[in-house]
Amino acid sequence: MLYEGVLKKMQTEIGSPIQYYMLFANDFLNVNQVINKELRIHFLKYQCLHCGEDKPIYRQGFCKNCFFDIPSAGDWIMRPELSTAHLDQEDRNLDYEKKVQLQPHIVYLANSSSVKVGVTRKSQVPTRWIDQGAHEAIEIVEVPNRYLAGITEVALKEYVSDKTNWRKMLKNDVLDENLSEWRTKLKSHIPKEVLPYYLTESIETQLEFPVLKYPTKVKSLNLDKTPKYQGTLVGIKGQYLIFEDDTVFNVRSNEGYYVSVQVG
Structure with missing residues (x-):
């Protein structure tokens, strides 16, 4: 074929x-x-x-x-904390930015090589975790826009990585991590304006790759x-x-x- x-x-x-x-x-x-x-x-x-x-x-x-021209490649894609649609401020195309940024977002912990923090639109769960090669993931907060997710990720990456070691992920050289424990430990480092969105209950998702x-x-x-x-x-x-x-x-x-x- x-x-x-x-x-x-x-x-x-x-x-x-x-x-x-x-x-x-x-x-x-x-x-x-x-x-x-x-x-x-x-x-x-x-x-x-x-x-x-x-x-x-x-x-x-x-x-x-x-x-360098289209709205779907703006800096806020890779750096959610740069999102400004919630302020009615345009980066490249405000209509597009409102559509993407002003929707529910999840801040999560995933384990693909070791524990990492990340951000995704709620509609992209569990796709985002699969794309990263994570064999387990857990949600921390669900917020109404991308900016709040971004500042949460910035705060938490002082304590855990925000990057996947792709070589270790591919070799399945994975550390055994308790994501529920990490989630509890990191709660005190969540920005004050985001704490009301902390998920009181969250279950680990397990993923199996072929x-x-x-x-x-x-x-x-x-x-x-x-x-x-x-x-x-x-x-x-x-x-x-x-x-x-x-x-x-x-x-x-x-x-x-x-x-x-x-x-x-």
Whole structure:
């Protein structure tokens, strides 16, 4: 089977294990079904996710011009504490920013390599945790806008990391953490204006990834340097494809790359 199109973040479906889908313009691939099979990935061109032009991808699937222009790539995406829609202040497009920022957000703890704090829209639970390769996660607060989530994350990352060690996550080199205990310990460090939104009850979510074999020494596939690659798929974790030769491929970080994917 041959699939062709622009890479986008894999879509996921909660299950035991999690189901992964690569979506193309006129087709889709359930990636779980091709585990233990050989895949050939061939980089053909760029296709910016906004303008659609064949320009080098700068960040987040966008060419450089689009990245610095479109509202969906504003600084507040990566740094929620910079959100200003709740003040009626525009960054790039106030209508868009209100739509995204002024909705319920969750601050959570997740464990993908060790305990970390993060922010996501409520509508993205548990997708965000899956994308990070977290095998367990727990919610701390549910707030009405992105700004409050952002300042909570800033306060808590003084005590726990806000980053995932992706190499440890992929090797399944994971510390055993009690997220409920961490959640209780961190409560006293939540900003005063956010404390009313603290969730009095929260249950850990456990996640199972479809992996037959974890890599021992991670080698990351770079399509710009290696436009053609073939290998046997042995697992999927986070947004990574894991191959038998310890090569890993981050689908999300290659958004905007137009490829062919051949199975078998």
